[in-house]
Amino acid sequence: MNKPIGMFIPFWNGFMTDTRDxxxxxxxxxxxxxxxxxxxxxxxxxxxxxxxxxxxxxxxxxxxxxxxxxxxxxxxxxLLPAIFQDEFNIHMDEKKGFVEGFIHAHQTFIRNRGASFIELGCPVANLAQEMSPIDEDFRVRIDALFQWGLKTMAQQIRTAQQHGELRQELDADATALFIFAAREGCESVAKTAQDKQLFFRCFEQLFIYIRTLSPNNARG
The missing domain is CATH 1.10.10.60 (Homeodomain-like)
Known part of the structure; x- marks a missing residue:
């Protein structure tokens, strides 16, 4: 599936203004x-x-x-909290409802940052895999960042359930954990393969799953 993907735009671009501040x-x-x-x-x-x-x-x-x-x-x-806040949470608010907001946010992410994530992977996940086994200070901070992301998504799911947008029987914490892990997995596998089509296919399957969370699209 051929889809538009942004040029390589790293998270660290745009800092070269010279100042003594x-x-x-x-x-x-x-x-x-x-x-x-x-x-x-x-x-x-x-x-x-x-x-x-x-x-x-x-x-x-x-x-x-x-x-x-x-x-x-x-x-x-x-810096790393901005990856969750700026790349996902802000764009989710641009569409009504969890399902459409999630898909829109991640499609925006793919357009804007997909190329850098395919080449280099997620900077948070990379650090987690590299440093968690060997440095407790890094592990604790990265885990706190992951937990914050999970808590934020779980609350988004609960709010959507209260509004009737998602199935009531969903365990918000477990669902957030699965979505979070699937998203990180898409990025990790695509980086290892250096394959943008794999990246697209993986996220398409994630979007299919997200749609099944709606009461109107639940699988029988």
């Missing part, structure tokens, strides 16, 4: 770090490459972060 300097470092980590992983990401992306010196970095780990943890705390 400390907050902007910090943001540039974080976005440069996210870019390097997304492409190479945290362990392989080099400070020199991050500084080159940010067009900064080591001294400027150490003014804000004592070491590479502190920089990586700040990326999780300050």
């Amino acid at each position: 400390p907050a902007t300097t910090r943001r540039r470092l974080l976005e440069a770090a996210l870019g390097e980590i997304h492409r190479k992983g945290f362990q392989a990401a080099s400070l020199s490459a991050i500084l080159e992306r940010a067009e900064m010196t080591k001294g400027a970095m150490y003014h804000h972060f004592p070491n590479k780990k502190a920089l990586g943890l700040a990326v999780i705390d300050e």
Whole structure:
């Protein structure tokens, strides 16, 4: 199935405005770090490459972060939540109802960010797989981010149930967990295969499942 997919637009683009403002300097470092980590992983990401992306010196970095780990943890705390908020939750509100909102949000995501996720995968899932077994500080923060995403989706499902948009017998927490895992799985498998058609097919199956959650489209 041939579908439009956006050009490669990474999450860290658009930070190169030069300024001496400390907050902007910090943001540039974080976005440069996210870019390097997304492409190479945290362990392989080099400070020199991050500084080159940010067009900064080591001294400027150490003014804000004592070491590479502190920089990586700040990326999780300050940048990665936007992946859920900006890429999914905001676009869900552009359509009426959970089913149409979910599909619209993810179709928008595929158009805007699909190319980068096919090539590099989800930056949150990548970090989870790489760092959770070896660093407890990373694991705790990434788990908190996942739990926040799950809680947000479960609440969206409950609200939709209250409005009669989704089947009442659904377990909101379990349904959110399955959807969340399926979405991350689509991204992970497509990255490994480097196959955009696989990416599209996987999300199409997820959309079919989402439609069955409506009382009018339940499978018998």
